[in-house]
Amino acid sequence: MTGADPDLTGLDLDRVITNPGTEIVICCGSGGVGKTTMSAALAVRAAELGRRTVVLTIDPARRLAQSLGITELDNTPQRVNGIDAGNGGSLDAMMLDMKRTFDDVVLAHASGDKAQQILDNPFYEALSTSFSGTQEYMAMEKLGQLHRQAVAEDRWDLIVVDTPPARSALDFLDAPEHLSRLLDGRFLKLLLAPTRGPLRLMSAGFGIVLSTMNRVLGSQVLTDVQTFAAAFEALFGGFRQRADQTLAQLSGEHTTFLVVSTAERESLREASYFVDRLTEERLPLAGMIVNRLHDTTVALSAQRALAMAEELDQESPEAVALTAHARLAATREREQAVLERFINSHRSRDGRGITMRGVPHQDTDVYDLTALARVGRLLSDGLLASEGVPPGDDVGASSQQ
Numbered sequence: 001m002t003g004a005d006p007d008l009t010g011l012d013l014d015r016v017i018t019n020p021g022t023e024i025v026i027c028c029g030s031g032g033v034g035k036t037t038m039s040a041a042l043a044v045r046a047a048e049l050g051r052r053t054v055v056l057t058i059d060p061a062r063r064l065a066q067s068l069g070i071t072e073l074d075n076t077p078q079r080v081n082g083i084d085a086g087n088g089g090s091l092d093a094m095m096l097d098m099k100r101t102f103d104d105v106v107l108a109h110a111s112g113d114k115a116q117q118i119l120d121n122p123f124y125e126a127l128s129t130s131f132s133g134t135q136e137y138m139a140m141e142k143l144g145q146l147h148r149q150a151v152a153e154d155r156w157d158l159i160v161v162d163t164p165p166a167r168s169a170l171d172f173l174d175a176p177e178h179l180s181r182l183l184d185g186r187f188l189k190l191l192l193a194p195t196r197g198p199l200r201l202m203s204a205g206f207g208i209v210l211s212t213m214n215r216v217l218g219s220q221v222l223t224d225v226q227t228f229a230a231a232f233e234a235l236f237g238g239f240r241q242r243a244d245q246t247l248a249q250l251s252g253e254h255t256t257f258l259v260v261s262t263a264e265r266e267s268l269r270e271a272s273y274f275v276d277r278l279t280e281e282r283l284p285l286a287g288m289i290v291n292r293l294h295d296t297t298v299a300l301s302a303q304r305a306l307a308m309a310e311e312l313d314q315e316s317p318e319a320v321a322l323t324a325h326a327r328l329a330a331t332r333e334r335e336q337a338v339l340e341r342f343i344n345s346h347r348s349r350d351g352r353g354i355t356m357r358g359v360p361h362q363d364t365d366v367y368d369l370t371a372l373a374r375v376g377r378l379l380s381d382g383l384l385a386s387e388g389v390p391p392g393d394d395v396g397a398s399s400q401q
């Protein structure tokens, strides 16, 4: 890497995931940047490095779920076979079942009759499946459960957490607050007279459910909502307490956050919000993963490659190769420039800057265990180890042969 390029090897992720003090790693960032993929790859890497790891994924792509053996939405971690786990290491994986997690919370907090009353209420059905923020809150809830289990049963050393495909970067952190507001009695009473106002606070899906319920069921719904509100209010204290507890847990020493982004302006802007917010809340930020970076095999600028191509017969293989190189080099140059600007603006804000780890764009989607393990190694060895065999290992391997 030349001196002028931003440092994309500063973040030592092996150290983060093998630090015995790190028990929870949370990957956040805007949608589509590779949060789920990076969570899975980090978890594979941690298992290879000997840690008993569990990864909590949220809406993983189908093929990724298949590779991890978690196509059943059973809401409990399953052992992932077929990875090269290091001494004492293992990997379990699960995907979040939002509704079931919510049901479990209700069952844990309300006595038999009351719990059933809530679970059977059509209003609850809508709340537990389509309220915006429910997924984020339930991810937190599940994380809390896994962590308690990890401690009580000495089952895992490390929990890697993926976060929901947020519409806004802050959703995950704001979820407990959202839910507290929702569960606030006043808010439920507003729902009794659903006008345009409070509906704005809800996802479109929920609004539709509610208005359909009203139309079809008429005043019956009001009674239902009232019953629901009454039963739910009895639980309210418990919910708020749990939300606060989980948030406190996240601020603790054993948790660390990673912000995932691509080197594109839009996702870096979201990443900025995350970095600022985590700093503001004094939540521990380990650094940033910059995913899907493009690189060229030779150091030749886009401009120079195009100039050279122009000297040649446009149909010639050389000209075609130079043009292709120029396209890739231009992408790389744009990514480096955008990153440079991001790094500088953060350095000027807090004087320290953010440590980063670059991950190269892969030619194919990352979903099988081999690809995850490769990306896991790239996360620890940096951008230049593009062949997947880190220079350090190379030496070790050849000296053994």
Ligand SMILES: Nc1ncnc2c1ncn2[C@@H]1O[C@H](COP(=O)(O)OP(=O)(O)O)[C@@H](O)[C@H]1O
Residues within 6 Å of the ligand: 030, 031, 032, 033, 034, 035, 036, 037, 038, 061, 165, 291, 292, 293, 359, 360, 361, 362, 363, 364, 365, 366, 367
């Ligand atoms: N470095 C990479 N190179 C190529 N494809 C990638 C890379 N990282 C992620 N992907 C692919 O991008 C898509 C979105 O990734 P995903 O992890 O689901 O994003 P998110 O969880 O942030 O929405 C997936 O198809 C995944 O395989």
Ligand SMILES: [Mg+2]
Residues within 6 Å of the ligand: 035, 036, 037, 058, 059, 060, 162, 163, 164, 165
């Ligand atoms: Mg995802």
